[in-house]
Amino acid sequence: MTELLNTLYVQTPGASLHLDGDAVRVALPEGGPRRPLPLLRLESIVVMGNIQVSSQLLGRCADDGRPVVWMSQGGRFRFRTGGPTRGNVLLRHAQHLAHADPGVRVEIARACLAGKIQNSRQILLKGARDSTTHKTRLRAAAEDLAGSLESAGRAGDVETLMGVEGNAARTYFEAFALLVRPETGFVFPGRVKRPPTDPVNALLSFLYGLVRSMVHGACEQVGLDPYVGFLHGIRPGKPALALDLMEEFRSVLADRAALTLINRRQIDPEDFETLPGGAVQLTEEGRKTVLGYWQQQRAKEYNHRVLGRQVPAALLPSVQARLMARHLRKDLPGYLPWTV
CATH class of the missing domain: 3.100.10.20 (CRISPR-associated endonuclease Cas1, N-terminal domain)
Incomplete structure (x- = not known):
């Protein structure tokens, strides 16, 4: 343990x-x-x-x-x-070979995307159960994501998968706006990044940065190369595998945290500041509030179907990185994403 x-x-x-x-x-x-x-x-x-x-x-x-x-x-x-590169060089070699094989690459990429869409769908279904005004629209969006899951399962190449991902993301974030309660003073205009220009997007980007850091560390801890992924393309300085693995955690760990902080009024519009040029970011006091909540959520336990037990959120990326390593070593027939 x-x-x-x-x-x-x-x-x-x-x-x-x-x-x-x-x-x-x-x-x-x-x-x-x-x-x-x-x-x-x-x-x-x-x-x-x-x-x-x-x-x-x-x-x-x-x-x-x-x-x-x-x-x-x-x-x-x-x-x-960090220190010297750790891990078995044979694992990284297997990872590079898997990326070079179009069939293996698309299989792993399909699993990563399926985990993202399924978890995003669960956020919308929970929102529909709790909503008093948007049940129909949220359930319709969740049904559209179910269709995206089927499309991802049929995709034969990574380019097609990225098209499915783009459509699913648009559907999800259009519905996500309905989950932000208007009485909080926050409005979500759709996903805007690099830089975020409104408080909700600034909060999402901040939380995604925390998730990315956690997943990147898990890849290195297990001995995987964070820069050789399957869904995301290889580019200098881009941690493609870390981005692949964080997809299944975005909605559950980051989006849900953002909604809780906003809708429970643990954070308000005064916790954000606008920089010259229009970028918006959390104030120092706002970051303190978010980090305090994030530390609490790291200890929250979630069921893991493969392990058959509860796992703290902070350890989920390490578990998934190990499952990826086992698949690349051919100890598992496929990569199994974590889903709630």
Whole structure:
């Protein structure tokens, strides 16, 4: 049983992190005592914006295999540091061979997309059950996604799959707008990214960045190459496999969190700021609220059909990365995405 460790998030501008024996000490710009945090209890460290990390701490984290991730204040993944590449080189070789085989590649890509569509559909069906005004429209959108699942199952190449994914995403986000309660003061105009120009999209992008960081780390932990994927194409600097595997987690871990934070009014429009040029991002206080909720949700347990037991959300990406590795080693006949 893998122990669920914590992730340290640091977002205060001007803060710095230092190695203090077997602990990390966070120094805040306004000063004041800060109790060191034992490294033994930390799975990873995520810093956002203008944060300094000492070379001694980076070296210790590299030796321990503990990733340090840099993100923008808006939640965009920037880069990560780690130690030497781990994992069996034969696994990565099998991964490269699978990508080079069109039949194997489309089979894995089909499974990744099916997991995304199925989980997105469940979000809409739950929303329809809870809605008093949009039941019919939400159920119709969920039915359209069921049709997208069938289309994905028939797709014979990755290009066709990406077309199915695009249509399913449009259907889903049109319905997602109906799940944002108007009395909250938030309006979702449709998915806008790079950069997000409204609070809901800014929140979604921030949460997607957290999911991506978690999945990227799981790939490296298992020994997979995060940059060689199956659904997403290979491009320099693009972690295609991490993007593949995070698809099945987007709606359940990120979209549901965004809806909860908004609809329960744990966050409001004043928790966002508009930057020169029109980009919108969370304020420092808004990020604090979101990260606090995210840490709670990491411990929430979900049923995993393959394992036959409950698994904390924070460990789901590692489980799925291991299932992908087992398939690439031919220990499993196919990749089985996680679905709620």
